[in-house]
Amino acid sequence: MHRSLLLLLTIGRLMGQVTAVRGFPPSQWHAEHEWENRAHQITNAARAGEYMKRMSAEPHHAGSAASKAVANYALQLLQSWGYQASIETFEGLLPYPTLRQVEMVGPVKFRARLDEPVIKEDPDTATRLSLPPFNAYSAAGDVTGPLVYVNYGTPDDYEYLKKIGVDVKGKIVIARYGGSWRGVKPKVAAEHGALACLIYSDPKDDGYFAGDVYPKGLYRPSMSVQRGSVIDMAIQPGDPLSPGWASEKGSKRLPLSEAATLMKIPVQPLSYDDAKPLLEQLSGAVAPSGWRGALPITYHVGPGPATVHVKLKFDFATRPLYNVIARMPGETDSGQWVIYGNHHDAWVNGASDPGSGAASLLESARALAEVRRQGWKPRRTVIFALWDGEEFGLIGSTEWVEKNLVALQAKAVAYFNSDTNSRGTFSASGSPTLEAFLEEIARDLKDPISGQSLAEMKLAPSGSPAAFRLGALGAGSDYVAFTHHAGVAGANLGFSGVSSGTYHSLYDTFGWYTRFADKDFLYCQSLAKVNTSVLMRMAGAAVIPFEYWRMARTIRAYLADLEMAAGMSVNKLQLGSANAEVKRMDVAARRFEDSLAKVMAMPAMPVLAEVNQAIYQVDQALLLRSGLPGRPWYKNAISAPGLYTGYGAKTLPGIREAMEAGNFEVAARQARALGRILQNVTARIDAATHLLDEAAASTSR
Numbered sequence: 275m276h277r278s279l280l281l282l283l284t285i286g287r288l289m290g291q292v293t294a295v296r297g298f299p300p301s302q303w304h305a306e307h308e309w310e311n312r313a314h315q316i317t318n319a320a321r322a323g324e325y326m327k328r329m330s331a332e333p334h335h336a337g338s339a340a341s342k343a344v345a346n347y348a349l350q351l352l353q354s355w356g357y358q359a360s361i362e363t364f365e366g367l368l369p370y371p372t373l374r375q376v377e378m379v380g381p382v383k384f385r386a387r388l389d390e391p392v393i394k395e396d397p398d399t400a401t402r403l404s405l406p407p408f409n410a411y412s413a414a415g416d417v418t419g420p421l422v423y424v425n426y427g428t429p430d431d432y433e434y435l436k437k438i439g440v441d442v443k444g445k446i447v448i449a450r451y452g453g454s455w456r457g458v459k460p461k462v463a464a465e466h467g468a469l470a471c472l473i474y475s476d477p478k479d480d481g482y483f484a485g486d487v488y489p490k491g492l493y494r495p496s497m498s499v500q501r502g503s504v505i506d507m508a509i510q511p512g513d514p515l516s517p518g519w520a521s522e523k524g525s526k527r528l529p530l531s532e533a534a535t536l537m538k539i540p541v542q543p544l545s546y547d548d549a550k551p552l553l554e555q556l557s558g559a560v561a562p563s564g565w566r567g568a569l570p571i572t573y574h575v576g577p578g579p580a581t582v583h584v585k586l587k588f589d590f591a592t593r594p595l596y597n598v599i600a601r602m603p604g605e606t607d608s609g610q611w612v613i614y615g616n617h618h619d620a621w622v623n624g625a626s627d628p629g630s631g632a633a634s635l636l637e638s639a640r641a642l643a644e645v646r647r648q649g650w651k652p653r654r655t656v657i658f659a660l661w662d663g664e665e666f667g668l669i670g671s672t673e674w675v676e677k678n679l680v681a682l683q684a685k686a687v688a689y690f691n692s693d694t695n696s697r698g699t700f701s702a703s704g705s706p707t708l709e710a711f712l713e714e715i716a717r718d719l720k721d722p723i724s725g726q727s728l729a730e731m732k733l734a735p736s737g738s739p740a741a742f743r744l745g746a747l748g749a750g751s752d753y754v755a756f757t758h759h760a761g762v763a764g765a766n767l768g769f770s771g772v773s774s775g776t777y778h779s780l781y782d783t784f785g786w787y788t789r790f791a792d793k794d795f796l797y798c799q800s801l802a803k804v805n806t807s808v809l810m811r812m813a814g815a816a817v818i819p820f821e822y823w824r825m826a827r828t829i830r831a832y833l834a835d836l837e838m839a840a841g842m843s844v845n846k847l848q849l850g851s852a853n854a855e856v857k858r859m860d861v862a863a864r865r866f867e868d869s870l871a872k873v874m875a876m877p878a879m880p881v882l883a884e885v886n887q888a889i890y891q892v893d894q895a896l897l898l899r900s901g902l903p904g905r906p907w908y909k910n911a912i913s914a915p916g917l918y919t920g921y922g923a924k925t926l927p928g929i930r931e932a933m934e935a936g937n938f939e940v941a942a943r944q945a946r947a948l949g950r951i952l953q954n955v956t957a958r959i960d961a962a963t964h965l966l967d968e969a970a971a972s973t974s975r
């Protein structure tokens with residue numbers, strides 16, 4: 275044993291502060307904490323900054339040579355640390371714009387610039403290699419029509435327009451960013467018959483109204499444009515031409531005309547400098563106060579007299595995607611995989627998104643390799659993934675999951691994800707089976723500045739002593755295919771607190787990040803510490819540290835929400851069997867805990883590989899065999915991105931969305947399906963309990 279480790283062990287014992295670690299017998303708690311402390315001490319903030327600097331030196335959108343160069347850089351680092359690493363290549367429809375034109379033809383003429391100027395104080399903005407501002411998967415088109423201002427462009431906003439007698443049919447709408455995921459705006463606009471959709475960044479949301487703009491402050495300068503995908507994420511992420519199967523060289527692809535997730539109308543993002551002249555030429559009703567932004571104009575709804583011409587062309591080309599996959603084989607249960615991923619592609623330089631998360635992932639990989647070299651042994655295989663094509667629509671991760679679906683459902687224990695990271699408080703959303711596990715992580719790790727535990731920090735804003743809870747997963751990053759399609763338990767982890775005033779723009783640079791987001795990379799290091807602990811525990815635990823009574827609690831809370839929302843119509847939902855089954859599930863979960871406690875108290879651990887597989891496969895019982903109504907790719911019955919919320923999650927989506935659409939027959943059918951699903955979950959928990967009991971009995975005999 276290393277002398278410093280011995281010393282740490284001694285200090286730990288003297289202080290008597292050893293906390294329980296779920297999944298490990300008490301005799302191993304000390305050693306586990308000490309190994310994790312070793313790993314934490316290996317993580318280095320400056321190194322994370324170095325990776326970020328390298329990865330954000332050039333624009334590296336998916337499909338570009340620079341994206342491949344970033345993948346190669348990560349590959350070489352991972353190989354140099356001893357990982358079995360390679361690039362796994364896929365193909366995807368990644369349309370680049372070939373012509374973008376937005377102009378006002380009357381009552382005054384104006385041509386939008388649609389470009390972001392260099393800021394001389396920040397040399398990283400002086401690049402000509404980036405894609406210009408556009409919305410990926412917009413339709414091509416050439417349309418002219420009167421303009422209507424639709425606020426955030428949510429279904430509620432169109433309700434208001436209807437009330438005041440404004441119809442967007444045959445017109446061009448302009449919506450502001452915020453209030454909903456960007457892809458929802460053109461989708462709802464198209465459903466109302468609009469010809470095209472413009473989306474602009476109002477200074478009220480992330481510009482001068484919020485604070486000083488870059489380079490003076492962190493907020494969005496007047497010519498900055500938020501790029502981003504408008505793929506119909508609620509139908510499914512991934513390559514639009516290979517829904518449900520992996521897209522590789524030579525594999526089957528749909529013709530473009532059959533792709534269901536492409537936007538139906540042209541969509542183009544604008545800066546507020548480009549939006550102001552258009553909005554200024556609107557008359558009609560004055561926009562209600564909640565619709566008004568911070569431009570120095572009176573906001574009118576229209577329609578017209580501003581008349582706008584939008585002309586967009588794209589190449590609709592298929593391009594390569596480079597996922598970097600690195601493996602550290604497990605010692606005893608190498609057929610059980612613990613996976614951690616973050617994307618590497620960016621819209622432009624992407625220091626913050628994804629550089630901050632990707633740099634942190636690399637540093638956690640280095641720390642893990644180093645403790646492995648010093649003698650730490652993972653039972654299970656740890657896999658690190660750096661995904662390509664996330665920005666276009668989670669393309670790299672989705673194609674990888676679709677390719678490896680059978681293996682993942684047999685072998686994947688859990689998937690952890692990170693993305694943009696900055697100073698701030700710890701945030702975690704994820705599968706309820708991971709809640710107890712992540713609460714312990716948050717209890718055991720400390721904020722680098724306040725020294726408080728991450729759990730205390732997370733709970734601080736509400737000031738309530740309420741227990742640690744995980745939010746439901748929507749569709750904001752690469753966990754989607756794992757949790758919503760494959761049924762692998764997953765979580766999204768990170769620190770947040772800095773407004774993203776340069777989000778998806780030319781100005782998300784190393785200079786911006788180091789001045790405003792996380793100057794010394796302390797929170798990149800903190801995230802690396804969190805994830806080394808996450809991986810060491812999940813890959814090292816004798817018994818996989820899942821827990822089920824919180825899953826029952828979470829589902830019961832979702833059911834109660836649903837009943838509340840249904841109001842007088844609650845009987846039409848027929849939630850009786852689901853409510854009864856969730857009680858049975860709770861009882862089964864507590865029996866599992868009792869058996870687990872007995873095994874944990876045994877002097878020697880029995881062989882548990884089979885038990886562990888049963889434990890992590892419980893989450894797969896949450897899958898609806900034929901998926902959610904109208905979107906079969908989404909199979910998780912507990913949560914999905916909402917049809918009209920985009921990134922935001924809807925819980926019990928099959929029932930809830932049918933109810934919201936007034937279709938109680940479908941809602942009731944979905945409620946009965948949920949009852950059967952919960953019955954299966956309970957059966958799987960019981961099976962895991964039985965295997966635990968058997969393993970214990972065979973050892974004590």
Ligand SMILES: [Zn+2]
Pocket residue numbers: 617627628664693694
């Ligand atoms: Zn990202």
